[in-house]
Amino acid sequence: MTGHEQPGLLWTPTPESARGTRAADFARWVGRRRGLDFGDPPDYDTLWRWSVEHPDQFWADLAGWSRVLPGVPDDEVLTDRRMPGAVWFPGRRLNYAEQALRWDLAGPALVVVDEDHAPVEVSWAQLRGQVGAFAATLRRLGVRAGDRVAGYLPNVPEAVVAFLGAASIGAVWSSCAPDFGTRAVLDRFAQIEPVVLVSIDGYRFNGREHDRRDVVAELRTALPGLRATIAVPRLHPAEVPAGTLPWAEAVREPQEPVFEPLPFDHPLWIVYSSGTTGLPKGIVHGHGGIVLEERKFVGLHLDVGPGDRFFWYASTAWIMWNISVSALLTGATVILYDGAPTYPDLDAQFALAASTGMTYLGTSAGYLTACERAGLRPGKTRDLSRLSGVGSTGSPLPAAAYRWVYDAVKQDVVLGSTSGGTDVATAFIGASPLLPVTVGELQRPLLGVAAAAWDDDGRPVVGEVGELVVTEPMPSMPLYFWNDADGRRYREAYFEPWPGVWRHGDWLEVTERGTCIITGRSDSTLNRGGVRMGTADIYAAVEAIPAVLDCVVLGVEEPDGGYWMPLFVQLTPGAQLTDELVAEIKTAIRRTASPRHVPDQVIAVPGVPHTRTGKRLEVPLKRLFQGVDPAKAVNKGAVDDEALVDHYIGLAQRRMSREAGRGHVPAPGA
Structure with a gap:
């Protein structure tokens, strides 16, 4: 493969390394069972195509290869393919905890670390x-x-x-x-x-x-x-x-x-949506779907199993904690860390990798970007000899951070930038050890994930930005939302505007080479460092302050990997945005919502625009600050006060000019 065909190539598997992966072992197992030829080493695109065209066969074979549910006939795997409402493995029984604890291995199940003590093995x-x-x-x-x-x-x-x-x-x-x-x-x-x-x-x-x-x-x-x-x-x-x-x-x-x-x-388990439009939605996942999905994601895509030491920096409020614990399903040792991501120094996570013999380091795009900008070179200062994979999620990983990993961390790691969600407890788009790593791109949709980019008319697009959709069911899709007896909220969350097709809320570009680029959220979720929170939590904290009449908060993903989170406040008549009031606002958010979601700036505005049905204009305003043409970002005819929109357009244009003066020009949005 030439550099012209694969620009920005950072790493490519050798035939020997590819043959030694769990994904290759799975492909050989399927090939022998079904008389299929995926190549030697396996061709990922051929394997993926089979997995989404024959989901009953793929999930039956994953259940058999992993010994989770061996011997299930194809016609008893996915007996109803509707979304929502798909029926998986009817009549079959299992238990997540039993699958996680079935291993009898010499190594530890857990390695426990905090800010104060040396690692302890369990x-x-x-x-x-x-x-x-x-x-x-x-x-x-x-x-x-x-x-x-x-x-x-x-x-x-x-x-x-x-x-x-x-x-x-x-x-x-x-x-x-x-x-x-x-x-x-x-x-x-x-x-x-x-x-x-x-x-x-x-x-x-x-x-x-x-x-x-x-x-x-x-x-x-x-x-x-x-x-x-x-x-x-x-x-x-x-x-x-x-x-x-x-x-x-x-x-x-x-x-x-x-x-x-x-x-x-x-x-x-019940995990939670960000609560953008009200109370967080309780998302219910099932035992069987999570077991199979994590055996696929952690085992086949991250290539983690017995003998590995797996870590992902996460709190118990983030789905990555659930996924990290689920590495137990593969027989891997899970490293638990309770503390700040950069304590006592910025390279704390690489120090943890060295002290624990970590083989897979999962973290946020923000952390890798901070290390790159600080000029750290942990590959020279830390013993990372056992590290074979680095994972990044939470937001798109900038190109400079891709290059930094291979220059300053290790040349022979598989860097996997992933895009998924709490909604499915896994990734839609991510890594495979069978594929090369290129600058600024995610490798492919995962096995069993029929992902595509669609335009506004519901047509697949290549080489341009569209909505990330999934057209076939996945076993880890939610069973239902809590307290949603008729399923209306569930359908509204994912299956509009296209009934029967999952619309996730990310902007996705599929390149001509099949690689993927995620350009941010198409909704208003606040997603700082991978920890998502709805704007409703912020509003509840701020609107309890007497001086604040109305407010709107935005989470703006920037092309250089930054994340700008402004809070615009409309004050009561006579009130002034003093330093004391800004401190009061930030303290209220820190105490009653989340210290991770304290805004970067608090900006006084004459008012907050709403739709004619009373909803804050969050997504259109966010797109303004991402550089989208105002005529495309905001439909003024749907706004309760057009003059207010003009005020935000002015703010966005002035910010664009300031950033341009510093050499940081936000790219035009989708």
Whole structure:
């Protein structure tokens, strides 16, 4: 392959490296079983085409090759292909926790690290024993299949044990990170009415302690369905809140877990949408779909399995935590880190890779970009000899960061920039060790993902930006939304304007060579560092301040990898945007919504434009600040006050001029 055919080539697999991958092993297994020839080494595009044209065969073979559900006939895999409403593996039973804990390996199951201590290893036997003990405690508390168990926890081993213990008995897990304020947590947990809360008393982040005892007390009062609160000590190990069960008691008697055999589509966990248009939507995924999807994503695409040490920097509020824990399904060791991403220094994640013998480092595009801009060279200062893969998600990875990884980290890693979502607990577009890595591009749609870019008329486009759509069902698509009995909210979220076709909300370009470019969100979700939050949480915090009459917040992805998050505020008559008011606004957001989503700037405006049905004009305003022609970005006829739109056009144009003067010209948007 010449440089002209594949511009910006950074890495390419050798025939030997490709043949040694799990994806190649799977392709050979399928070829022998079905008499198919995918090539030697396998040709990814041929394998992908078969996987989306014959989804029943692909998922049957993945279930067989992975020994999750061997021997299922093709006609009993996908008995209804409608979206939503696809029916997968009817009548088959399994349990996520049993699949995750089935391994009997010499290496550890978990490596636990925080800001204060050296790595601690947890063996597979120890993990099974604690999961069994916690599950027995849940049973003693009367928890049954279908009941909800909630965790207000950081990325600590107790979260993994509690999740697997709940899953083992068929209870439904849901978690929030302790940097979320009371209201943000209740917006999520109050919907699902948990019967057990597992809560931390505080956490350490960036060298500072954050006490959460008051928040936990408020949660216990506001969740009347709780039968028990299990208290995990972190900052105050000698203190057990009255009326709670100490964690040590909950896992006091290690024992082998007893796994409930569950239907393929039994609920596993509830994760949450960003809440752009109201309360966050509770997204329910099933045991079977998640098991198969993560065996595919982590195993075949990230090439992770027994002997590997897998890490992705994530909080329990981000789907990447769920995916990271799911590396246990492949037999890999999972590295848990509880702390700030850059503590005590910017290269903290590479230091962690060196100290733990990490083989796969997953992180955010923002982190890699920050390292590149700081001129770090961790490949020279850290022992990264075991590192074979680097993953990036959360936002598009800039071209300069691609080059930096191969120049400053390691020349023989597989760099995988991925685009997926909480919605499906996986990636739509991402990496494969069978494909080369090129600057600024994602390699391909994943196996089993019939992804394409469509124009406004629902036609596939190549070489231009369109909406990311998926035209065939995936087993990890949501079973349903919580409290959405007729499925209306689910259909509205993904299946409009094209019924039966998943519209994800990302801008996608498929190149003539088949590679993919994600240019950002087509909706208004705030997506900072991979942690998504809806604008509703920000508005609730800000509008409680008497001086603020109205506001609108934007998350603007920039072509150089930056992310600008301004908050525009309309003040009450006579109020001024003083430094004190800006501080009050930021403090309110930090305390009641999320410290990760404090705006970069607070800007006073004469008003906030709305649609004629009363919705803030978030997406059109965002597109203005991304450089889109105002005539294409905003339909003034649909706005309640056209003059306000002109004010924002002026703000966007002035910002464009300032950035141009600094040599940072935002590219025109789609």
